[in-house]
Amino acid sequence: MAGITFKNVVKTYDNGVTVIPDLNMEIKDKEFVVLVGPSGCGKSTTLRMIAGLEGISSGDLYIGDTRMNAVAPKDRDIAMVFQNYALYPHMTVYKNMAFALTLKKVPKDEIDRKVHEAAEILGLEEYLDRKPKALSGGQRQRVALGRAMVRNPSVFLLDEPLSNLDAKLRTEMRSQISKLHKQLETTFVYVTHDQTEAMTMGDRICVMKDGIIQQFDTPQKLYNEPCNLFVAGFIGSPQMNFADAVVEKTDQGYELVFGETRVPTQREELAPYVGRTVVLGIRPEHLRAGEEYIRGGNTLTAEVDLSEMMGSETYLYLNYAGSRFIAKLPGTVIAPAGSKVTLALDVDRIHVFDKETEKSILN
Amino acid sequence: MEKRTSYGRTILAYVVLIILAFLCLFFFYILIINATRNHAQIQQGFSFLPGKSFWVNLHNVMNDANIPVMSGIKNSLIVSGAAAILATYFSSLTAYGLYAYDFKLKRPAFIFIMLILVMPTQVSALGFVRLVTGMGMINTLWPLFLPSIAAPAVFYFMYSYMQSTLPLDLVEAARIDGSSEFRTFNRIVLPIMKPAIAVQAIFTFVTTWNNFFVPALIISDNSKKTMPILIAALRSADFMKFDMGKVYMIILIAILPIIIVYLILSRYIIAGVTLGGVKE
Ligand SMILES: Nc1ncnc2c1ncn2[C@@H]1O[C@H](COP(=O)(O)OP(=O)(O)OP(=O)(O)O)[C@@H](O)[C@H]1O
Ligand SMILES: [Mg+2]
Numbered sequence: 146m147a148g149i150t151f152k153n154v155v156k157t158y159d160n161g162v163t164v165i166p167d168l169n170m171e172i173k174d175k176e177f178v179v180l181v182g183p184s185g186c187g188k189s190t191t192l193r194m195i196a197g198l199e200g201i202s203s204g205d206l207y208i209g210d211t212r213m214n215a216v217a218p219k220d221r222d223i224a225m226v227f228q229n230y231a232l233y234p235h236m237t238v239y240k241n242m243a244f245a246l247t248l249k250k251v252p253k254d255e256i257d258r259k260v261h262e263a264a265e266i267l268g269l270e271e272y273l274d275r276k277p278k279a280l281s282g283g284q285r286q287r288v289a290l291g292r293a294m295v296r297n298p299s300v301f302l303l304d305e306p307l308s309n310l311d312a313k314l315r316t317e318m319r320s321q322i323s324k325l326h327k328q329l330e331t332t333f334v335y336v337t338h339d340q341t342e343a344m345t346m347g348d349r350i351c352v353m354k355d356g357i358i359q360q361f362d363t364p365q366k367l368y369n370e371p372c373n374l375f376v377a378g379f380i381g382s383p384q385m386n387f388a389d390a391v392v393e394k395t396d397q398g399y400e401l402v403f404g405e406t407r408v409p410t411q412r413e414e415l416a417p418y419v420g421r422t423v424v425l426g427i428r429p430e431h432l433r434a435g436e437e438y439i440r441g442g443n444t445l446t447a448e449v450d451l452s453e454m455m456g457s458e459t460y461l462y463l464n465y466a467g468s469r470f471i472a473k474l475p476g477t478v479i480a481p482a483g484s485k486v487t488l489a490l491d492v493d494r495i496h497v498f499d500k501e502t503e504k505s506i507l508n
Numbered sequence: 509m510e511k512r513t514s515y516g517r518t519i520l521a522y523v524v525l526i527i528l529a530f531l532c533l534f535f536f537y538i539l540i541i542n543a544t545r546n547h548a549q550i551q552q553g554f555s556f557l558p559g560k561s562f563w564v565n566l567h568n569v570m571n572d573a574n575i576p577v578m579s580g581i582k583n584s585l586i587v588s589g590a591a592a593i594l595a596t597y598f599s600s601l602t603a604y605g606l607y608a609y610d611f612k613l614k615r616p617a618f619i620f621i622m623l624i625l626v627m628p629t630q631v632s633a634l635g636f637v638r639l640v641t642g643m644g645m646i647n648t649l650w651p652l653f654l655p656s657i658a659a660p661a662v663f664y665f666m667y668s669y670m671q672s673t674l675p676l677d678l679v680e681a682a683r684i685d686g687s688s689e690f691r692t693f694n695r696i697v698l699p700i701m702k703p704a705i706a707v708q709a710i711f712t713f714v715t716t717w718n719n720f721f722v723p724a725l726i727i728s729d730n731s732k733k734t735m736p737i738l739i740a741a742l743r744s745a746d747f748m749k750f751d752m753g754k755v756y757m758i759i760l761i762a763i764l765p766i767i768i769v770y771l772i773l774s775r776y777i778i779a780g781v782t783l784g785g786v787k788e
Pocket of ligand 1: 158159160162164182183184185186187188189190191338
């Protein structure tokens with residue numbers, strides 16, 4: 146009933162800076178879409194255009210089937226949760242949540258029912274008479290969610306709602322918001338620059354950079370088949386390792402060569418790149434310690450720079466062939482700093498990017 | 509050693525504060541004492557003990573047809589009260605307009621208001637009187653409080669306060685909640701501005717209450733005079749009938765409303781003084 150469609154949307158601010166050059170995006174009804182990207186890439190701007198808080202310079206924005214360019218925020222049937230909660234400080238939790246309904250002249254008993262319903266879901270019932278000042282960060286955040294919920298909007302907009310919370314609370318609220326999405330069955334658009342939030346919450350993730358969509362796909366796709374260097378580097382934690390490698394033709398197929406390492410592959414997409422330098426990407430978790438991963442020369446041997454034992458896993462930091470590598474290994478691997486290790490690149494999980502266009506070559 | 513210095517400083521601070529408090533309160537004390545003494549006693553010099561003429565002085569003040577104290581109080585209350593309300597409400601509104609909205613002439617508008625701020629009343633007084641006469645409002649109370657709608661100093665205070673305490677997210681949240689712009693101002697912005705409004709309401713009230721210059725130019729009817737003009741009129745009263753006891757009594761009556769207003773709003777003043785220092 147309420148998907149969101151951007152058609153050639155341009156946003157130029159009054160100071161003449163074009164933040165969104167040409168945005169085309171389709172968000173489906175009831176979908177949980179996460180907008181991620183580095184600071185200043187235009188995520189908030191995009192969200193605020195959906196909300197109607199920011200005008201659209203050109204192009205069309207549809208919510209459902211209605212063109213919304215000139216529709217006031219209150220008539221868009223949306224609700225928004227702000228990063229700093231934006232609770233009305235002089236009103237109690239109850240009044241904060243009821244405000245929108247009061248303005249709509251909803252009957253008192255219905256307001257009461259809705260507020261209590263939302264408060265129950267969010268575990269806020271005992272705080273209804275408190276002012277926001279007397280609440281913890283997490284509770285305030287829940288009030289902000291509640292304020293959005295009671296209005297029963299067809300689109301939920303959330304702008305970095307968890308960034309002011311500590312790590313533990315963030316994890317907790319993350320699952321609470323996901324649960325809420327399933328319960329409410331409405332469209333969610335969620336802005337964050339935290340890729341973990343994006344990966345765990347989104348049905349689909351829209352990775353943006355400089356106002357341009359880099360890739361808009363499911364978390365699995367983004368992880369397995371990043372379409373370019375930027376997405377590859379942005380999604381995944383720790384970050385994907387990159388190294389410049391030269392493509393060489395062999396009898397069996399091709400080899401990607403850097404340092405002492407020769408990674409064999411049969412992928413024909415590499416044919417045009419023979420003799421040229423490409424960017425080889427390998428995720429930290431795909432650098433393996435097991436011998437069964439060794440295929441010819443796909444190993445790198447280096448001294449451990451730093452070793453972080455996290456218990457369940459061990460992170461090794463290495464310098465090799467002029468690049469810095471991070472390996473994420475099982476916690477059973479013990480390799481103190483200074484020791485030499487040999488790791489195998491999982492040949493099935495490598496990524497190769499064109500050095501000029503930065504586009505992925507293999508998928 | 510560290511401890512002793514801070515101890516010494518505390519004592520010094522207290523001594524200074526006690527002296528200051530004494531200086532401030534001493535005149536109140538003289539005022540109250542003298543209001544209870546008769547003319548002859550006051551002439552003899554200062555005394556720490558109250559006299560017995562309180563009721564006589566009060567009676568004299570109330571029954572002097574040339575000095576309508578009750579109507580003076582009433583006029584002053586109307587003028588000062590209206591000025592305080594108009595100045596705070598409209599200055600907040602102006603400040604909000606400049607703070608929350610982006611428009612082309614925003615900067616020029618701001619500078620223009622700041623320019624008015626540095627303009628002394630006396631410069632525009634003649635023009636003001638002519639304007640008031642032309643509008644048929646001479647010798648009425650209107651010109652004494654209507655101009656408070658445009659109070660640049662109050663505006664500036666409100667503007668700074670908004671910058672430190674009113675996040676624009678709140679306004680946007682209200683907008684999404686379906687609140688009209690005007691309602692957002694009245695229901696969301698004004699309540700948040702309460703401490704600032706209280707401070708400025710007191711200042712405006714007191715300034716207007718004490719204002720002599722403008723009312724003296726505008727008002728000629730005895731029944732429309734405000735307290736400062738009435739008190740001033742005492743001095744030019746018949747020298748033979750001059751009664752200091754009465755003068756002190758009138759002044760005492762004149763400052764009572766200010767003290768009451770101050771006491772009512774004082775808890776906000778303290779909040780307002782620390783203003784900007786405490787940010788959540
Ligand atoms: N009102 C404005 N006027 C002019 N430029 C603006 C305005 N608001 C934002 N910008 C610019 O637009 C760009 C995108 O801003 P936006 O707030 O959308 O970024 P973001 O992706 O949300 O970043 P962050 O993760 O830091 O919140 C930034 O370069 C910013 O400087
Ligand atoms: Mg942002």
